[in-house]
Each structure stands twice: as structure tokens, then as C-alpha cells.
Amino acid sequence: MPRTVLLTLGRLPKALDLARGFAAEGWRVVVAEPHARHLCGASRSVARSVGVPPPAAGRRAYLEALAAVVREEGAELVIPVSEEALHVAHLPALLGAATRVLAMPPDRVLEMHDKARFVDAMRRIGVPVPDTAPLGSAAARGLAARGRVVVKPVHSCSGRGVRVLAEGAALPEPDPRAPAVVQRFVAGEEFSSCTLAHGGRVLGTAVYRGVQFGGTVAIAFERVAHPAVESWIDRAVAGLGWSGFISFDLRVDASGRPFGIECNPRTTSGLHFLDPRDLVRAILSPADAPPIRFRPQARLQQFWSCLTETQLSLFRRGGGFGANLRHLLTTPDACWNARDPWPLLSMPWTAWPILREAARRRVPFGEVATLDVGWFEGEDLQDGHG
The missing domain is CATH 3.30.470.20 (ATP-grasp fold, B domain)
Incomplete structure (x- = not known):
């Protein structure tokens, strides 16, 4: 009987690479995914997809659902794929020693995710990082007075909430509900x-x-x-x-x-x-x-996203339509595999919930693809609300 691996997200091309690699090595691949349909669900490399509640609906409920999938499917290995990794790092506490979770302890993972604590950790190691200070501090105001700076939420992904400010520009007011850092902009x-x-x-x-x-x-x-x-x-x-x-x-x-x-x-x-x-x-x-x-x-490239961007550039002044079209026609797609074609071909249908939400918010696909699985400060892991 093949050994079973559980991937904790199936909507992104990164998960498809992992699914195909494990299937090629003889493993049975199960995917846990909050969306009813998703990219990996169309792949011949995936044996089963299981619906779970998103972490945004409650961290504890999400982890308990994952633990139930591990037990029911006999998974020996659990691999987080994207932003849900911050939650999956807490999963080992709910599992026995027979299941390996490819994740560092939660405190280490959260340290690296935190934009301020990451800088502190790198300074301790001795690798170069730009000067960084909490938004609202005197040090942050000093950075902004001396040159261009980047203002970014402490917990963010896909560039959400990131702003680059010119030298001397006024910093935004700090929001205690959404802490942020100010970082020296490195030109290059x-x-x-x-x-x-x-x-x-x-x-x-x-x-x-x-x-x-x-x-x-x-x-x-x-x-x-x-x-x-x-x-x-x-x-x-x-x-x-x-x-x-x-x-x-x-x-x-x-x-x-x-x-x-x-x-x-x-x-x-x-x-x-x-x-x-x-x-x-x-x-x-x-x-x-x-x-x-x-x-x-x-x-x-990610073909469907590049196709959309190429179409939009046709209507923008200086949008680079010609260059975009050449790139679209000459660059391989990250998902394409002739022996497993349906993930790419069916993506407009499997990704429709994300496409619909991106259209509603008028933002790119990537900025909403992980909203329901991201880590946001202030939620209680124990009570499951949030």
C-alpha cells in the first residue's frame, strides 16, 4: 500500500509541483483545501481532495479538521504550501509521533513572518538587513527624514499594505490594531x-x-x-x-x-x-x-494571469502590450504537463472563486488568493473564533 502525504492547500501551482513529485515517487497524495474546487483537484497526481474550514473562520477548527484528515487518511507526512504554513506549524501538538509535519516550531515560524522580529533575528546572525523601526517611533521618523522608506504591516503577504515613501514624506499614523514597520529603502x-x-x-x-x-x-x-x-x-x-x-x-x-x-x-x-x-x-x-x-x-509564467495582464495592457498608455504578448507566447507555463493537462486547462473554472473575489475588490488574483488562509494578529488560537 502506498504511503500518504497530505498537502494543506491545493489552489496554487506550488502545490501542484509537490503533488506531482510525490505521485512520481509512488506516494498517495491527499489535499486539504477550503475551496470546493481547486487547481490540484484536477490533477491525476491527487488521489483525494478533502474540504476543511479556512483558518479565517477559526484557527482551532481548522487545525482540528486537518488532524481529522491525517487520521482518516493515514497520512505519514504533512506539508504546508503557502500562507497556511503559519497555522500548520501548530498542528504537531494535535498529532502523534507517527506523523511528520514539515514545519519548524510555531514560535520560530511566527518570528520569521513578523517583519520586525525577522530583522532582529538577522541582526543577531550577522547578515545585512536595512535599518528598520516601528511605525510611530522616533527612530522611524528619523529614517523617513533621511531618505526613502518602505512602510509595511508587521504581518502581511503578497505586498498587501506596502507603501514606498519619498524622502521627507509624512509617515502614516500608527494603528494599534495593525502594527507596521518603517524600513530604509534599498535602491537596487x-x-x-x-x-x-x-x-x-x-x-x-x-x-x-x-x-x-x-x-x-x-x-x-x-x-x-x-x-x-x-x-x-x-x-x-x-x-x-x-x-x-x-x-x-x-x-x-x-x-x-x-x-x-x-x-x-x-x-x-x-x-x-x-x-x-x-x-x-x-x-x-x-x-x-x-x-x-x-x-x-x-x-x-502563470499563463492565465499573464494573459489577463496582456489584455489589460492593450488599453493602458505605455502598457507594454507588444512585450507582454511576446512573453506570453514564448514562456512555458509553470503548471503545464502534457501527461497531466487538466490543471492548466481547467484553471479558469477551478479558480473561479478567487477570480470572482479579485474582480469584486478590483485587485490582482495574487492579492486575494490566500486571504482566507493568512495569519492575522489578534485572533485566538484556542477559542477558534476570528
Whole structure:
């Protein structure tokens, strides 16, 4: 009988890579997903999809539902995919020792998710980060007086609530219900990453940059070789003693020095550049796994999002329609697999709940894709309300 892995989200292409990799290694793949239909549900690599309540409806109820799925399906391994990783880090307390959850302890995961605590942790390790201070503090006002700054919520994802202010611009008033930080803006190119690590040792890292965006979220991206960024990541992972997935956003200044601007203690789109079967083998045997190889494609896109952006650019002055169209027609899709075509072909139908909400809010797909599974401060894990 095949062993069973549980993926805790199925709506995003990153989950599809993991599902295909585990299925190729002979595992039975089960997906827990709040949406009734989702991307992975159309894949031949997924044996079963199980509905669970979203964390936004109550953290405790979500975790109890996941624990029930683990027991009913006999899952030996649980892998969080995206923003729900902040919640899934609490799952081991509800499970027995027979089930492995690919997550660091909750306090470590939450530390990396917190934009202020992440900076403090990197300073302790000794890797470069920009000067950062709480919004409303004298230090924050000093940063804003000296140059451009970025104001960002302490808990945010997909660029929600992030603002770049000019030198001397007035800072917004602090909101005790939504704490934020002010960070020195590092002029230079921005890079993102996705790393799988074990015991502070990097098993594989993909460094990439966005080449097309829907709002603040990259919908097309290219992998790059950047030794200075990779060295920064190696040092950060070693200093944290990290195991599991971890991802960073960095900016590289004019001198070539990288600065870590924030961390996502989960997967990012960089996962698409890692060979799925190598990735799974490294998850299953991290102590003796060889380095994870890259997929042959150095550029990938999310076709439906890029199609929408290309269509919209036709009606914008200086919208770059020609460049967008060339990119659309020449860049492989991150989800496409000729032996498993339906996830890509059926995506407009499986992703309809997200598309509908994005249209209602008039924001890009990526900004609403994880709203119901994100981590927001002030909710009570124990009483399940929120």
C-alpha cells in the first residue's frame, strides 16, 4: 500500500509541483483545501481532495479538521504550501509521533513572518538587513527624514499594505490594531528565493526575479545565478538552524551587497524551478540527499494571469502590450504537463472563486488568493473564533 502525504492547500501551482513529485515517487497524495474546487483537484497526481474550514473562520477548527484528515487518511507526512504554513506549524501538538509535519516550531515560524522580529533575528546572525523601526517611533521618523522608506504591516503577504515613501514624506499614523514597520529603502534590484533546508544546511535554493507583475505579485519570473544572494541565504539558514521551506526577499545595492528585506517561512514561486522529484527525495531523506537540481526552464509564467495582464495592457498608455504578448507566447507555463493537462486547462473554472473575489475588490488574483488562509494578529488560537 502506498504511503500518504497530505498537502494543506491545493489552489496554487506550488502545490501542484509537490503533488506531482510525490505521485512520481509512488506516494498517495491527499489535499486539504477550503475551496470546493481547486487547481490540484484536477490533477491525476491527487488521489483525494478533502474540504476543511479556512483558518479565517477559526484557527482551532481548522487545525482540528486537518488532524481529522491525517487520521482518516493515514497520512505519514504533512506539508504546508503557502500562507497556511503559519497555522500548520501548530498542528504537531494535535498529532502523534507517527506523523511528520514539515514545519519548524510555531514560535520560530511566527518570528520569521513578523517583519520586525525577522530583522532582529538577522541582526543577531550577522547578515545585512536595512535599518528598520516601528511605525510611530522616533527612530522611524528619523529614517523617513533621511531618505526613502518602505512602510509595511508587521504581518502581511503578497505586498498587501506596502507603501514606498519619498524622502521627507509624512509617515502614516500608527494603528494599534495593525502594527507596521518603517524600513530604509534599498535602491537596487530585487530578488526572491525559495529554499529547502535541513538542520541549517541548504539542500536546494532557487533565486529568481519577477519579469511581469499583476499588482505587486510576480506572475512571470526567471531564475538567476547570484552568488552573493545565495551566500546570504546560506548564512541566514545556518544561523537559524532552519529545517523545511524558507524564502527571502532581498535587494542588492549598487555595490553588489544584498540586504534581506523580509522572510516568508514557506514556499514561494521559486519552487517551480526546483526539480520536483529531487525536491521530494530531499524532503524524505534530508540527511543524505544530493543537491536538488533545477528544472531545465529558466523562465516560467502563470499563463492565465499573464494573459489577463496582456489584455489589460492593450488599453493602458505605455502598457507594454507588444512585450507582454511576446512573453506570453514564448514562456512555458509553470503548471503545464502534457501527461497531466487538466490543471492548466481547467484553471479558469477551478479558480473561479478567487477570480470572482479579485474582480469584486478590483485587485490582482495574487492579492486575494490566500486571504482566507493568512495569519492575522489578534485572533485566538484556542477559542477558534476570528
